[in-house]
């Protein structure tokens with residue numbers, strides 16, 4: 001746990017970036033830098049955070065930062081870590097640095113998953129942070145492996161033929177844990193304390209760690225800019241996005257939701273689910289609710305292991 | 306904005322930036338509504354400061370908060386999240 005007053009006032013992530021007003025991922029990344037502080041190297045896959053924060057000759061980053069292609073941010077982080085290890089062997093000075101690989105949901109769930117899997121398997125000492133805004137937003141809202149069932153995107157249009165994206169979201173944390181890593185967790189920008197604590201924990205792990213943070217996007221999810229945190233809270237309070245961690249074999253649900261709101265409350269606040277409220281798709285909301293219930297039960301069982 | 310564009314010979318290899326933070330692009334003119342803080346009512350909890358996506362809320366020497374209008378894009382998150390509702394969004 002951290003107190004807001006103990007967070008560094010100094011900014012390592014600067015304004016002037018061209019991210020949309022009310023950007024959820026931007027909030028996530030700024031909090032990440034408050035947790036990681038100065039001795040950090042960040043590498044970022046192509047995506048909103050990369051195109052928005054580093055338009056030459058401007059940059060928002062006051063720490064060393066490397067842009068990589070969509071697919072290989074985890075590979076770049078592996079290389080940075082290996083280089084530091086080699087340099088450490090050659091000099092007497094040993095420095096502890098944080099290495100963070102940053103990718104959006106497209107760069108993580110789809111395009112970057114091979115590099116991520118390789119880096120986790122090789123056991124590099126780094127944090128992989130996936131900021132999930134549930135579609136390829138920077139190229140104009142195309143569906144990704146992280147887009148939820150029923151969401152309308154430009155490539156899964158909720159109309160007469162399909163009720164938005166027909167498939168369900170991938171389980172990134174499940175995939176990560178299956179590599180036998182020590183620490184993996186979900187987080188949300190609405191629960192800053194939990195998130196910042198997790199970043200600190202993940203950086204302390206000797207080996208790879210993965211954090212998957214839900215970061216709403218006003219453009220792609222279609223809600224008013226000011227509601228980013230409200231939507232993020234609803235995602236967790238409806239149990240749609242459970243916040244849990246896996247630490248050394250033990251699962252913990254960090255945000256308990258004893259009285260969940262119906263998932264409808266989360267869906268109806270966003271334009272991307274608007275079509276689900278038409279009579280022809282009346283069964284969809286029920287299906288999503290069942291999925292949410294099942295997933296929560298599964299996680300609750302895991303916490304008793 | 307830069308006064309002149311450098312030639313290709315002056316651009317560092319791979320577009321490296323050696324003095325980050327020197328150039329800051331102004332985003333304040335994106336705004337339609339601007340947040341105005343009622344400092345009498347502010348309890349200095351820093352929630353707005355932590356949630357501003359830019360960031361364009363500065364911490365002041367006296368322990369309070371101040372909006373940086375050169376950068377604020379007017380998203381309204383600070384006004385929505387302030388627990389005592391002492392930030393108002395006004396036109397301009």
Ligand code: SF4
Nearest residue numbers: 357377378380381383
């Ligand atoms: S309106 Fe948005 S950009 Fe402006 S200070 Fe508030 S949170 Fe920051």
Ligand code: SF4
Nearest residue numbers: 347348350351353387
């Ligand atoms: S959120 Fe409101 S009360 Fe808290 S520091 Fe900001 S203006 Fe003051």
